[in-house]
Each structure stands twice: as C-alpha cells, then as structure tokens.
Amino acid sequence: MAILVTGGAGYIGTHTLVELSKAGYEYVVIDNFCNSDKKAIERVEELTGKSIKLYEGDIADCELMDKILKENNINACMHFAGLKAVGESVEKPLMYFKNNVIGSIKMLDVLIKNGVKKIIFSSSATVYGEPETMPITEGFPKGETTNPYGRTKSIFEDILIDTSKADSEMTAVLLRYFNPVGAHESGRIGEDPEGIPNNLMPYITQVAVGKRDILHVFGDDYDTPDCSGIRDFIHVTDLADGHVKALKKIGVLPDGEVPADTGVIIYNLGTGKGTSVLELVKAFEEANGVKVPYEITDRRPGDVAVMYCDASKAEKEMGWKAERNIEKMCADAWNWQKNNPEGYKG
Numbered sequence: 001m002a003i004l005v006t007g008g009a010g011y012i013g014t015h016t017l018v019e020l021s022k023a024g025y026e027y028v029v030i031d032n033f034c035n036s037d038k039k040a041i042e043r044v045e046e047l048t049g050k051s052i053k054l055y056e057g058d059i060a061d062c063e064l065m066d067k068i069l070k071e072n073n074i075n076a077c078m079h080f081a082g083l084k085a086v087g088e089s090v091e092k093p094l095m096y097f098k099n100n101v102i103g104s105i106k107m108l109d110v111l112i113k114n115g116v117k118k119i120i121f122s123s124s125a126t127v128y129g130e131p132e133t134m135p136i137t138e139g140f141p142k143g144e145t146t147n148p149y150g151r152t153k154s155i156f157e158d159i160l161i162d163t164s165k166a167d168s169e170m171t172a173v174l175l176r177y178f179n180p181v182g183a184h185e186s187g188r189i190g191e192d193p194e195g196i197p198n199n200l201m202p203y204i205t206q207v208a209v210g211k212r213d214i215l216h217v218f219g220d221d222y223d224t225p226d227c228s229g230i231r232d233f234i235h236v237t238d239l240a241d242g243h244v245k246a247l248k249k250i251g252v253l254p255d256g257e258v259p260a261d262t263g264v265i266i267y268n269l270g271t272g273k274g275t276s277v278l279e280l281v282k283a284f285e286e287a288n289g290v291k292v293p294y295e296i297t298d299r300r301p302g303d304v305a306v307m308y309c310d311a312s313k314a315e316k317e318m319g320w321k322a323e324r325n326i327e328k329m330c331a332d333a334w335n336w337q338k339n340n341p342e343g344y345k346g
C-alpha cells in the first residue's frame with residue numbers, strides 16, 4: 001500500500017514526505033516541477049535514506065495518472081499540486097482555474113475510477129474570507145475570497161464535498177493551512193521561491209542573507225497592538241505532521257487500513273496564536289543574531305488585518321497540535337537560507 005503524493009517536490013510536499021517516511025508510510029510522487037526542483041526530491045531521499053518512486057508529469061494527464069494508479073497499490077492521495085501565487089492568479093486567472101480546478105477534477109476522476117477514494121487536500125485559510133471575529137473555527141462559514149487563487153481552493157473544496165455526498169465511500173480531509181513557515185531542522189529542505197518572494201518569511205530570510213536590501217512591511221495602520229498585520233504562523237514540520245495524523249484519522253495506516261469515518265472532515269492547521277509582522281521580524285533577529293532592516297510601506301491590496309485560528313478540533317479529533325514555536329520557525333528558516341543562499345540552485 002502506498003500514498004500518492006501530488007506536488008511532492010514542493011515546499012510542503014517535501015516536508016510531508018519526510019514525516020510520512022518517519023511514520024513508516026510508502027509513497028509515490030507525481031510532480032511536473034513547474035514550481036520546484038528535482039534536487040528537492042534528492043534531498044528527501046538523502047534525509048530518509050530511501051529512493052523515491054517519482055513520476056514527472058501533470059496531474060491533468062489522465063493517461064499518466066491512470067498508469068500510476070495501475071502500477072502501484074495506492075490507497076490514498078495527498079493532493080499538494082497546485083499553483084499558489086496570489087498576485088499571479090489575479091493576472092492569470094484562467095491559468096489558475098485550469099491548473100488548480102480543472103487539473104484537480106481530472107485527477108479526482110481517475111482516482112475514483114481506480115477505486116482510490118481517500119484524499120487529503122491542501123486548502124487554505126483564505127477560504128474564510130475576512131471573518132469579523134477571531135479565532136476562526138471550522139464552523140465559520142466560508143467567506144468572499146479576494147483573489148482567483150483563493151477561489152480555486154474554495155471551489156475544489158466544494159467539488160470534494162459534493163463528490164462525497166454522491167459516493168458514501170469517498171473520504172476527503174480538507175486541511176486549511178494558516179501561514180506555513182520554517183524548514184526541516186537539518187537545513188537540507190526548505191522554501192525556495194522563484195524570483196521575488198511574495199510571502200513574509202522568505203523575504204525576511206533573503207534580506208538577512210543579503211540577497212535583498214530591505215523588507216517592506218505592508219502597512220502600519222491596522223487596528224492591531226503594534227499596527228502591523230497579524231497571522232498564525234505554523235512550522236512546516238508541524239503542518240507535515242498534521243497530514244500524517246489526517247491519514248490515521250481516516251483509517252489509513254502504514255501497514256493497511258482500519259474502518260473509519262467517511263465523508264468530508266475539515267481541520268484548521270495553525271498554532272492558534274497570532275503573531276504580528278513586526279513581532280516576527282524581531283523574533284527572527286533575536287533567534288538568529290542577525291539584522292533585518294525594514295521600512296513601512298502602504299498596505300498590500302487584499303490583505304486582511306488579522307487571521308488566526310482555533311486549532312482545537314484537530315487536537316481533539318486527530319491528536320494533532322503544533323509543537324514548534326516562533327523562535328524555532330525563525331531558527332529553522334534561517335538555517336535553511338544561510339546554508340542554501342540560492343535555494344536548490346546553489
């Protein structure tokens with residue numbers, strides 16, 4: 001039995017492969033490397049001491065997907081493959097709907113036809129829109145997403161919900177990530193964005209390593225204690241562990257399956273604690289003894305002031321809780337960046 005991991009060469013996928021190996025799972029990876037590097041797979045092999053069965057290709061290639069499912073004894077799919085740059089999705093919405101929605105539908109169809117009906121989906125806190133109160137629980141209604149990327153996540157969630165209603169064997173876990181940061185503590189795998197980073201932590205690490213001059217802090221006029229935005233940052237290894245726990249929750253164990261609930265289960269994956277942009281910069285400087293020069297600029301359009309979750313459902317139902325604090329997130333992010341200043345290209 002093996003888990004099919006789509007997008008397994010990416011940032012969250014690679015970290016999850018390491019945790020899957022640790023927990024004793026076998027897996028097969030499909031990735032088209034549109035936003036990742038083959039070296040990432042080699043590094044996972046180095047960390048786990050095992051070679052990875054890798055298929056290079058697109059999840060929308062039904063023939064290839066069918067071949068993978070026929071050649072391997074797959075019993076569940078972890079679906080990470082997707083495009084994720086919010087700004088790019090505003091400029092190229094069709095590219096996002098095609099890849100993240102149409103590609104995922106094609107993939108799902110082949111999975112179901114081959115009897116694979118257990119799926120763990122990488123969703124996002126962005127599906128909540130802009131709730132009026134915090135912390136966000138899974139009971140909050142979905143909100144108006146501010147960009148096409150967010151809409152692709154919300155749409156594919158709905159597709160999984162409707163598919164599950166029509167087929168009593170379907171089981172989908174929708175994992176709504178808050179803000180994944182950090183890297184594996186070995187410093188061998190980490191986040192390797194193309195070009196100018198969109199996200200805060202890789203921008204901070206690139207300023208610290210001297211690749212960029214200064215961090216732009218987007219807005220100091222939010223209604224928050226230090227007037228900068230607040231997010232729920234979660235260590236990527238904790239996030240990866242959440243995926244392993246989700247597999248167990250739906251009865252998929254390393255050596256077989258046990259009866260478990262079917263249908264759709266939704267979990268927030270975050271720490272439950274908000275940290276402001278300025279607090280994160282300070283924590284990074286203190287944890288690593290480096291300076292991160294910054295300047296305040298205008299708010300970034302579409303940003304919400306505050307987002308953090310109530311993560312107690314995942315703890316109650318899956319026994320999962322984020323263990324790593326902000327200092328550890330900062331230390332591991334820096335360890336990755338300073339040892340790999342050019343990411344996987346170095």
Ligand code: NAD
Binds near residue numbers: 007123
């Ligand atoms: P990533 O870009 O590092 O990894 C995604 C991987 O999927 C890449 O290796 C890419 O090459 C591959 N891929 C993309 N489209 C593909 C396709 N059509 N066929 C085959 N492979 C394809 O991103 P990540 O940060 O690891 O995110 C993983 C998932 O989690 C994504 O679906 C993303 O939208 C979601 N997510 C990420 C964040 C975050 O902040 N990183 C937050 C919420 C949700």
Ligand code: UFG
Binds near residue numbers: 125150201218
């Ligand atoms: N920020 C800066 N400067 C930067 C980058 C970000 O000040 O250079 C600020 C943002 O304004 C925001 C915070 O840092 O207040 C976090 O921004 P990120 O871009 O790191 O993360 P977001 O919360 O905007 O978005 C992330 C993912 C999305 C996902 C969303 C869900 O990138 O994929 O979380 O909440 F949809």
